Amino acid sequence: xxRQSKSAAKPQAKQPAKLDLxxxxxxxxxxxxxxxxxxxxxxxxxxGTQTGYQAGGHAKMAVTKATLTAAxxxxxxxKLVDANGEHPLSFKSTGQALTALLQDSANVAINWAVTFYxxxxxxxxxxxxxxxxxxxxxxxxxxxxxxxSWVFAEGVSAAQLKAMQGLNIDALAQNDLxxxxxxxxxxxxxxxxTVTTKTTTAPASMNLSVATGVELxxxxxxxxxxxxxxxxxxxxxxxxxxxxxxxxxxxxxxxLAIVPKGVQMAxxxxxxxxxxxxxxxxxxxxxxxxxxxxxx
Numbered sequence: 197x198x199r200q201s202k203s204a205a206k207p208q209a210k211q212p213a214k215l216d217l218x219x220x221x222x223x224x225x226x227x228x229x230x231x232x233x234x235x236x237x238x239x240x241x242x243x244g245t246q247t248g249y250q251a252g253g254h255a256k257m258a259v260t261k262a263t264l265t266a267a268x269x270x271x272x273x274x275k276l277v278d279a280n281g282e283h284p285l286s287f288k289s290t291g292q293a294l295t296a297l298l299q300d301s302a303n304v305a306i307n308w309a310v311t312f313y314x315x316x317x318x319x320x321x322x323x324x325x326x327x328x329x330x331x332x333x334x335x336x337x338x339x340x341x342x343x344x345s346w347v348f349a350e351g352v353s354a355a356q357l358k359a360m361q362g363l364n365i366d367a368l369a370q371n372d373l374x375x376x377x378x379x380x381x382x383x384x385x386x387x388x389x390t391v392t393t394k395t396t397t398a399p400a401s402m403n404l405s406v407a408t409g410v411e412l413x414x415x416x417x418x419x420x421x422x423x424x425x426x427x428x429x430x431x432x433x434x435x436x437x438x439x440x441x442x443x444x445x446x447x448x449x450x451x452l453a454i455v456p457k458g459v460q461m462a463x464x465x466x467x468x469x470x471x472x473x474x475x476x477x478x479x480x481x482x483x484x485x486x487x488x489x490x491x492x
Contacts, residue, residue, distance in 0.1 A: 213227055214227070214314045214315060214333070215227050215228060215312050215313075215314040215315075215333050217289075217294040217312060217314070220294060220296075220312055221287050221294070223262065223271075223272070223273055223274050224261060224262075225259050225260065225261060225262065225263065225264050225271070226261045228259045228264060228312075228333070228335070228350070229259050229260070229261070230259070230333075230350045230351055231350065231351060231352075232256075232257040232258075232259070232266075232335070232348045232349070232350050233348065233349055233350075233352045233357060234252075234253035234254065234255045234256075234257070234346055234347065234348050235251065235252075235253070235321075235324055235325070235347055235348070235349045235352060235357065235360050236249040236250060236251055236252065236253065236321065236324045236345075236347035236360075236458070237249070237250055237252070237253040237255075237344070237345060237346055237347065238250065238343070238344065238345040238347075238458065239342050239343065239344045239345075239432075240342050240343035240344075241431040241432060242342075243431055243462070243463075244462075244463045245431075245459075245460035245461070245462060245463055245465070246460050246469070247343055248323075248457070248458035248459065248460065248469050248470070249321065249323060249324055249345075249347060249457075249458045250365070250432060250456055250457065250458035250459055251324050251360055251361050251362050251363075251456060251457060251458065252361055252364060252365070252366070253346060253347075255267045255346045255348075257335065257348045264310075264335075266310075266335065266337050266346065266348060267337045267339075267346045268339075269308055269310075269337065271285070271296065271310060276296065276298060276308055276310070278306070278308060280304065280305070280306065283298040283299065283300055283304065283308070284298075284299040284300070285297065285298065285299065286298075286299050291317065291318070292313070292314060292316075292317035292318070293311055293312060293313045293314075293317055293318060294311070294312045295309055295310065295311040295312075296309065296310040296311075296312075297309050306339060306340055306341050307339065307340040308337070308338065308339050308340075309337075309338045310335065310336070310337050310338075311335070311336045311338070312333075312334075312335055313330055313333065313334040313335070313336070314333055315330055315331055315332055315333050315334075316329050316330065316331070317329065317330065318330055318334070321334060321347065323457055323458065323470035323471070324347070324360050324457070324458075325349070325356075325360055326359065326360070330349070332349040332350050332351055332352060333349070333350040333351075334347065334348065334349050334350075335347075335348045336348070361375070362375070362456060362457055362472045362490070363375050363376070363454065363455075363456040363457070363472045365429055365432070365433070365434065365454075365456045366429075368426045368434055368436075368454060369426060369427075369428060369429045369434060371406075371408055371426055373391075373395060373409070373410035373424070373426060374393060376391045376410055376424060376454070376474075377391050377392060377393045377410070378390070378391060378490050378491075378492050379391075379490070379491050379492050380474050380488035380489060380490050380491065381488060381489060381491045382486070382487065382488045382489075383489065384484070384485045384486075384487075385485075387488075388488075388491075389412055389414070389422075389474070389488060390412060390413040390414075391410055391411075391412055391424060392410065392411050392412065392413060393410070394410065394411045395408055395409065395410050395411070396408070396409060396410075396411055396421065396423060396441060397441070398441035399441065399443045401443050402441060402443055402448075404425075404441075404449065405427075406425040406426060406427055406436070406437070407425075407441075408425065409423030409424055409425040409437075409441065410423060410424050411423055412424065415440070416439075416440040416442055416445075416448070418440075418442055418444060418445075420440040420441060420442040420448075421440065421441075422438065422439065422440050423438070423439065423440060423441060424436060424437070424438050424452060424454075424474075425437045425438075425449070426454065431459075431461075432455075432456070432458075432459035433453055433454060433455040433456065433459050433461055434453070434454040434455075435451060435452075435453055435454075435478055436451075436452050436453075436454050437449040437450060437451055437452055438450055438451075438452040438476060450476065450477065451476070451477055451478040451480075452474060452475070452476050452477075452478070453473070453474070453475040453477075453478040453479060454474060455467075455472065455473040455474075455475060456472055457469065457470055457471050457472050458470075461475070461478075461479055461483065462479065462483075464479070464483065465479060465483040466483050466484045467479075467483040467484045467487040468484075468487070468489065471489050471490070472489065472490050473487045473488065473489060474487070474488040475487050475488070476488075
């Protein structure tokens, strides 16, 4: 009788363990010992708009069995330590999540909270991750200072992080326009604009404040490629411009708002703030009706 050889099993990538919330309440952070990456942030711009999660961030989170250090605080021995000293913690369970709260929250100038979301427990971050529920363990550090949050996820690959990033507003402000590349569509009228990865510089005679732009696939009536330029970040978005570097036209550039997901431009902004947007005219003729969303 011939023997059938069994094929060797393929090694499986190690997946992060589910958070042990009971142990976390006891000050044991063993179940969080992994590689953590900030995937989003949120802050109150104090302009009446809603605070939403914006992709990206550069804060760090490090974990040992006895400590968790993230953003500007440290959890250890049942206490949270910030710049103003130590604060005993209490815990609150909401659904499948657990939040560490300051026992002295009523008596501090700056309040803090840390919330632990085991994988598969929440849909709160789907605008960032693209998943119906979180596929990674997530930790959110919140402070009352400007209603700021830092969102960290465990075991995020480079490819996953790139997909979550969307518009890289910090890079755009430094004139790295690569995150604009792709096709954008206005669902109201069906029009599209396709942004390439090719950059170009305006003639000195145009005397533009921002003289470098990324080309679109379309051209103006004189054959000059249409371009998008960047600008400084203002309350979470950039007021750039769109047009062409045509030296024969007096005013060849028009305003274009570059708005990352999680940012509402103004109280009247009724475009889909869970998605990246390009809004010609900066919303002057309507936010929702003028908004373009990335489709590839």
